Amino acid sequence: MAVGETAAALRAEARETNERRLLVLADETDDGREPADALDAAGTDDDATDRGLAAAADALDAAGVERAETTLVGHRDGLRCERVEPRDTGDLLGTTREAVVYDARDECRPNALGRITGAVDGGGLLVLVTPALDDWPARRDRFDDGMAVPPFDVGDVSGRFRARLVRTLRAHRGVGIVALDGVEDGEGDAGVTVVDDGLTHPAPRLPAPDPVVPDERAFPREAYAACLTTDQVEALGAFETLFDAGSAVVCEADRGRGKTSAAGLAAGSLAVEGRDVLVTAPSFRGVRDLYARASELFDALGVAFERPETTRLDLPTGGTIRYAKPPAAADELDDCDALLVDEAAALPVRLLERYLDADAVAFTTTVHGYEGAGRGFDVRFRDVLADTDRDVTDVRLDEPIRYAAGDPVEVWAFRALLLDARPPVEPLVADADPETCTYDALDGDALAADETLLREAFGLLVAAHYRTEPDDLARLLDAPNLDARALRRDGHVVAVALLAREGGLDEETRDAMYTGERVKGNMLPDVLTSQLRDPDAADPVGTRVVRIATHHAARSRGLGSALLDGVRAEFGCRDWLGVGYGATPALLSFWARNGFSTVHLSTTRNDASGEYSALMLDPLSDAGGALADRHESWFADRIAGVLADALDDCDPDVARAALAACDATPAPDLSDDAWRVVAGSAYGSAMYSVDPEPFRRLAVCALVRDDAPGLLSDADAVEGDPETERERRERLLVRKLLQCHSWDAVADELGYHSAGQAMRAFGDALKPLCEAWGGEAAAAERARHRGE
Ligand SMILES: CC(=O)SCCNC(=O)CCNC(=O)[C@H](O)C(C)(C)COP(=O)(O)OP(=O)(O)OC[C@H]1O[C@@H](n2cnc3c(N)ncnc32)[C@H](O)[C@@H]1OP(=O)(O)O
Ligand SMILES: Nc1ncnc2c1ncn2[C@@H]1O[C@H](COP(=O)(O)OP(=O)(O)OP(=O)(O)O)[C@@H](O)[C@H]1O
Structure with missing residues (x-):
């Protein structure tokens, strides 16, 4: 069978090289309708009623992959293996599978693609079941439904991301493509065409040498023996400096290089010496590997330990490893001997600065990767660190753990999802100022047609906002409610803003919103309507600045403000400009100086940054003015009560700046x-x-x-x-x-x-x-x- 043969050959090559291979099964008979009886039908057999999944089953069998080692990602059952929904693929992060089948016919979710790619082991296969590749961009799926935010419908969503995805699949090495075209060939291979066998025919390579345990070391031999690569051994060596107060370690790597594990072996080694190790990371899930490595080390050393709670390990030596959320960790530094900060680039620099009060501190960061982690760390925090009298040890892990370096599936994913997008290099923008830049609309077609422009714009967003992820790339290209605008110097992007059209909703939708129904998109009207109980708030039409970023080499020259001026002039026909973001005093003053006025401070903190969000409006019309007026004065009326209650721990400088930025004129009105x-x-x-x-x-x-x-x-x-x-x-x-x-x-x-x-x-x-x-x-x- 052509499918089986192709899959077997790809797997053989993957095994030979310890790389992964990708097999695309383009189901040309799929009509885009999810068969109701196939959906969520637990226990469905590997039956041939579903062409795509039947072919995937053949591929796995021929490639010799056990179902127990496979995960099916998608909405249809039919492979008799573990299945997860595309939205839930976060659970695959950090796990390792021999094969993952992503049935992307019903929902092509870019984040899922990124996560899945990371989960396939060296020697393994990623199988992608798609519709006919030529038709795919024009098909609308469940991910597209999510982009159809009112008042738009799914017909307004475009397919540029998928057109680009298809181009990369066709262009990259290591990607086999088989069309399940349904045409009988009379030789038993009913309707299968091998478009590309995907083989790379690699020259033989010497395997990487086994890591060696160093003779001189402060951590136990067992910790080094647990390292899987020479890079990991070196990283662990760098962590030894954490025994000394005043030390700092910065450990950088791309995804899957084993930095979290190295930190875990270090944490374990410190704890057996009686040290109190505090661990922080944007989520506890991200440091599961750290805990796993530390407990394995205790087992190897024969040290009994207790786990009174999931996030804490206690040793008889008095040593501990315990986790605290990022803002809480900053308050617990006095009690710990060493602080390990995982995914440091995902945390605000202000918080990282506070961590420098710890006796010894290590930061691990992802250079590129799924969370789009960022250069914010490099660009801003490096300077802060250099200005301290800390002894800084830098270490970088390059060797992938799960697969060989140069793996073609990783190369493809980086390209397809722009995981390595960067802002323009500094010299190109160094002397940019508002006079030398042009204000340009970056519409989806322009971005899709110009890869450099797309990389620069997306790279700038990623560098400035760690939460920018692959789904955002698709939204930038395809969402009907989003617009991107930029200031460009000689064509290079110096500042970029992502804008969402919000409001202008019909009465029925406004009513639904008011009574608590979730209406997609429309963040500002939604908060004003459902939380602040303003039934008419979603009537005026506005432009929310979802994200704005200026190139780090060109900040504080008025570019951010000039970009907002351009946006205000262009969208002046709408009722308001607005914004909602994690409030810091500097950002509040930036927005206030640009004419935005506070209408709300949220009462829940962001888990990772510890910031409260501020919502601000800048009215452009009478209707926008009326909306802003009533919410500004109400904010001034109610904020004292809120600060005494849910916001009683809000930074007083945030409160001051938020109040100062409110355009109301409250009267004391005292008897x-x-x-x-x-x-x-x-x-x-x-x-x-x-x-x-x-x-x-x-x-x-x-x-x-x-x-x-x-x-x-x-x-x-x-x-x-x-x-x-x-x-x-x-x-x-x-x-x-x-x-x-x-x-x-x-x-x-x-x-x-x-x-x-x-x-x-x-x-x-x-x-x-x-x-x-x-x-x-x-x-x-x-x-x-x-x-x-
Ligand atoms: C919805 C959102 O996106 S909110 C988040 C905004 N974006 C970010 O935080 C990403 C990183 N930061 C940046 O890209 C930029 O600092 C921006 C976009 C906030 C401002 O862009 P700039 O081109 O520097 O703006 P501009 O020169 O017009 O105004 C600068 C003023 O903003 C204020 N400001 C806001 N944030 C900061 C900051 N993190 N650091 C320094 N100044 C800041 C300062 O008051 C500064 O005034 P100064 O130059 O007198 O010191
Ligand atoms: N020394 C080790 N022993 C056992 N498994 C390891 C070791 N180092 C890494 N791994 C495994 O390799 C994978 C990647 O390691 P780890 O999570 O530490 O890397 P990372 O660089 O932090 O990557 P990511 O950012 O993807 O989490 C994980 O599945 C982890 O369990």
């Missing part, structure tokens, strides 16, 4: 009685605690209003820089009045000598407010205290 208490506390000995509410209202006015007086009077005698003291007083209002922290905690945090000194500064901060807004009641109170 004369209330003013007497406030002024009494400013000028005399009245206590704010008898009636905190008016103080809180005043604090919001002071932090939101453009015309608010500063919190310092000319008469205030302050030590040091008045501007620094003014900022400290703003933090004092946030922490004490709005977030209700105790006087002692606030004094301690803000560097006042005592609670009493903080209280005096508080009283002083109120004086300018009484003078500006307190009217006669406050003036009379002041006069009484001063004996005027």
Whole structure:
């Protein structure tokens, strides 16, 4: 059988080289309709009713792959092996399979392709079942359904990603293509055409030498003996410096080079010496291999250990390995001897900086890979690290663990999913500024037609936003609600913005949204409608800036702002511009300076960064203005309550910046009685605690209003820089009045000598407010205290 022969030959070559091979089975008889009886029908036999899966079964049999070693990814059953849905392929990350069959006929999900490719072992096969390759780009599937966000429908989604995918499949080595065309050839090979056998006929290569345990070492021999490559041995050697306080290790690698495992062997080696090792990573799942290697090492050393919880290993030596989420880890540094940060590039630089307070710290990062992890680490954090007096040891793992270097399936996946996309090299953009750049629309056709442009634009998004992943590449090319705009210097992308059209929804959809039904896309209207209970919020049409990034070599030259100016001019016919992002003081000020005003601070933190999201609007029309007005003033009305509750741990500088960026003009609106208490506390000995509410209202006015007086009077005698003291007083209002922290905690945090000194500064901060807004009641109170 042609399918079997092709598969067997590919597998033989894969085994010979310890590489993987890809077999495409293009089912030309598939009409694009999922057969209802084949869907989710557990226990279905390997029957021939489904052409694609039957061919996949033949391929596996001929290639000698056991079903127990295979995973089927797709929506149809029929291979009698483990099956996962394309959306759930995250579970395959870090696992190793001899073969994976991806039935992509019903849903071609780019993230799934990326994850699957990583899971196939050296000597194994990736089998891709597709429709006729020529027809595939024009077919709409379940992934496309997800891109059809209201008011668009699936007919508006285009097929550029898949057209590109097909091109790469046809062009790359190591990819066999068999068309299941249904045409009888009269010789028993009913309807099968081998379009490309995919064989690479490699020249014989010497196997890589076995790793050698070094003679001089601080970690146990067993740790080195567990290493699978020479690179891993070297990496483990670098981790030995973690015994010394003041050390830092940076370990970089592409996916699947064994860096997490090396960190695990290091963690185990440190723990057997009684060290307390704290591990952090964007998710615990990502460090399962670390725990596995450490426990295997304990077994090899005959050290009994306990696992009181999944995320903690305790040794009789007193050593431990324990996991904390990234923001929590930053608060636990005092207690640990060494901190291991896995996937460091996925974490904000601010958090990484805090980790430098640990006695010894190691960062492992992925250079390229599925999470699109990034250069943010390299570009920004490297400088920070170089400026410390840490002893930094760098190590890089190149040798793949699961398969041989140069594996053609990895090469194909990098290309097809742009895992190695990069922004333009620095010299090309070094002298770019708003005057020398052009504002350009990067529409799907332009991007699909120009690989360099696509790589630069996507590479810039990946470098700046670690969450950019293969699905985003497909969205960039095909989603009807998304637009990309860029500033370009001599054709090279210097700044890029990804924009989503949101709102403009009909009444029925708005009602559904209001009553809690999930409506895809439309993030800003959705929050305003379903959480902030505004039934009309999804009526105006807006442009949300989903992502924006300026090349790291050209930041702070006004390019980001110029790009937003271009967007505002081009989309001025809509009602608003908007944005939602993990709030930091610097970003809040960037958006505020660009005319955006705060309408919401989310009450849940991002797990990895620990940031709360800010939502902001910049109105462009009367309808947009009305929407922004009502949400700005409501934000100012309700934020004190939120800061006292769900946001009581929000960074006071984020709160200050979010309030300062809100365009509302709240009025203090205090009764004369209330003013007497406030002024009494400013000028005399009245206590704010008898009636905190008016103080809180005043604090919001002071932090939101453009015309608010500063919190310092000319008469205030302050030590040091008045501007620094003014900022400290703003933090004092946030922490004490709005977030209700105790006087002692606030004094301690803000560097006042005592609670009493903080209280005096508080009283002083109120004086300018009484003078500006307190009217006669406050003036009379002041006069009484001063004996005027
Ligand atoms: C929806 C979202 O995408 S939110 C996330 C925004 N994007 C990112 O964080 C990716 C990484 N950062 C970047 O690419 C850029 O810093 C951008 C896009 C935020 C700003 O682009 P730039 O071309 O530097 O903007 P521009 O020069 O007009 O304004 C710079 C100002 O932004 C502010 N800013 C915002 N974020 C930062 C930051 N991380 N570091 C330094 N300044 C920042 C500063 O106030 C800065 O002012 P300064 O030049 O006086 O110091
Ligand atoms: N020393 C080792 N012993 C046993 N298995 C190992 C070892 N090193 C790596 N592996 C296996 O090889 C695969 C890749 O290793 P690991 O997860 O450590 O690499 P990584 O570079 O962190 O890659 P990824 O980013 O893909 O997680 C995993 O399946 C892991 O279990």
